[in-house]
Amino acid sequence: MTSPVWHPFTQHGLGDPIPLISHAKDAKLYATDGNSWIDAISSWWVTTHGHAHPRIMAAIRDQSEKLDQLIFAGWTHEPAETLAAELVRITPAPLTRVFFSDSGSTSVEVALKMALGYWFNIGEARSRILVLEHSYHGDTIGTMSVGERGVYNRAWQPLLFDVDTIPFPHEGLEQTTLDALEAACLQKPAAFIVEPLILGAGGMLIYPAWVLAEMRAICARHGVLFIADEVMTGWGRTGTRFACDSAGVIPDIVCLSKGLTGGALPLAVTLCIEPIFAAHLSTDRAKTFYHSSSYTANPIACAAANANLEIWRDEPVQQRIDALADAQAAHLSLLSHDRRVQNPRRLGTIAALDIVVADSGYLSNLAPRLIAFYRDRGVLLRPLGNTLYVMPPYCTTPDELAQVWDAIGASLDILGGSPG
Numbered sequence: 001m002t003s004p005v006w007h008p009f010t011q012h013g014l015g016d017p018i019p020l021i022s023h024a025k026d027a028k029l030y031a032t033d034g035n036s037w038i039d040a041i042s043s044w045w046v047t048t049h050g051h052a053h054p055r056i057m058a059a060i061r062d063q064s065e066k067l068d069q070l071i072f073a074g075w076t077h078e079p080a081e082t083l084a085a086e087l088v089r090i091t092p093a094p095l096t097r098v099f100f101s102d103s104g105s106t107s108v109e110v111a112l113k114m115a116l117g118y119w120f121n122i123g124e125a126r127s128r129i130l131v132l133e134h135s136y137h138g139d140t141i142g143t144m145s146v147g148e149r150g151v152y153n154r155a156w157q158p159l160l161f162d163v164d165t166i167p168f169p170h171e172g173l174e175q176t177t178l179d180a181l182e183a184a185c186l187q188k189p190a191a192f193i194v195e196p197l198i199l200g201a202g203g204m205l206i207y208p209a210w211v212l213a214e215m216r217a218i219c220a221r222h223g224v225l226f227i228a229d230e231v232m233t234g235w236g237r238t239g240t241r242f243a244c245d246s247a248g249v250i251p252d253i254v255c256l257s258k259g260l261t262g263g264a265l266p267l268a269v270t271l272c273i274e275p276i277f278a279a280h281l282s283t284d285r286a287k288t289f290y291h292s293s294s295y296t297a298n299p300i301a302c303a304a305a306n307a308n309l310e311i312w313r314d315e316p317v318q319q320r321i322d323a324l325a326d327a328q329a330a331h332l333s334l335l336s337h338d339r340r341v342q343n344p345r346r347l348g349t350i351a352a353l354d355i356v357v358a359d360s361g362y363l364s365n366l367a368p369r370l371i372a373f374y375r376d377r378g379v380l381l382r383p384l385g386n387t388l389y390v391m392p393p394y395c396t397t398p399d400e401l402a403q404v405w406d407a408i409g410a411s412l413d414i415l416g417g418s419p420g
């Protein structure tokens with residue numbers, strides 16, 4: 001019997017097995033047939049504290065008995081009010097408004113619409129968006145437009161809008177990036193959107209905090225709105241709650257999703273500064289921010305997010321992050337002189353390296369081969385091309401992490417070559 005399910009980012013023609021998961025707890029996924037896997041990529045970067053955190057599960061149960069769903073246009077509910085107030089409290093003071101949506105992509109779409117809505121409503125025709133090379137912001141038409149173009153979006157290229165791309169700040173070339181941004185800002189674009197400190201899907205590319213701060217300063221000087229897409233970096237991944245925190249950067253617009261509910265339910269927010277809200281505030285209906293999705297601020301999802309914030313408040317989350325970051329550093333350092341790997345790098349809890357490959361034909365087959373190898377060894381890892389990364393939930397035990405890195409070591413051995 002074949003399943004009618006069409007999976008995302010899955011080439012069904014290759015016939016790879018698709019494990020059927022029945023339950024999950026902490027850092028582990030379990031199948032009914034007795035197999036289990038260490039979730040070393042946090043179920044695609046969403047699970048922060050671990051699967052089925054008791055507090056988040058309890059919050060979901062409790063809320064489901066009170067209010068399941070509510071139209072959010074012109075109506076409100078307590079979980080959303082609590083969450084919005086708390087988000088405003090824990091983010092820098094200039095971020096005063098919270099717009100809800102339901103995924104990282106929609107939070108970015110909202111950010112782009114807010115930026116253009118701002119310029120439109122104040123009567124200045126600005127519509128151009130600046131983006132950073134190798135970025136990823138989602139898979140909807142708008143978010144693909146502001147992301148890296150390539151094999152992942154070739155079919156839809158005719159629908160994507162034009163943007164201006166700023167070169168990625170590779171080591172030693174940071175000034176080139178800053179000069180390009182400065183020049184692009186002179187053309188009066190509407191906004192610049194960035195993934196702060198680390199570009200995720202683009203290959204876990206890390207750049208320094210001072211570059212982020214400098215890019216922010218350039219946008220501020222030219223009055224260009226600065227959008228931080230913290231969908232992946234938010235909620236502790238990079239070592240601080242938000243990546244912008246560690247760079248002392250205050251964006252005009254921030255996108256949050258993935259770990260917002262601890263990874264339990266889909267929810268997203270776009271926070272913005274008061275002038276953007278104010279530009280839409282009017283007795284004129286034409287100035288309304290026309291955006292909504294059916295499940296905007298779903299009460300159960302908001303309750304899960306509130307539980308996440310309580311966990312951040314009451315549990316030693318930062319200590320867990322620091323310990324995981326140290327453990328990742330230790331594992332990574334054991335491979336730092338291995339000739340089969342390049343660019344070992346780490347930011348907070350995220351560790352990454354590039355596997356040295358002789359020819360590009362081999363490269364295209366590498367990721368699927370590795371995924372299968374790890375799957376057979378009880379580890380969920382999903383390399384990006386020849387970039388291998390480990391982004392586990394913060395509850396991952398030292399033993400579990402060692403198993404993940406053992407599997408990585410073994411995979412290098414089967415790929416051939418010698419370590420020294």
Ligand SMILES: *Cc1c(COP(=O)(O)O)cnc(C)c1O
Pocket residue numbers: 103104105106108136137138139195200201229230231232233257258
């Ligand atoms: C995952 C991701 C998105 C898209 O989020 P979805 O919930 O998958 O729509 C956007 N931006 C970044 C940086 C991401 O990592």
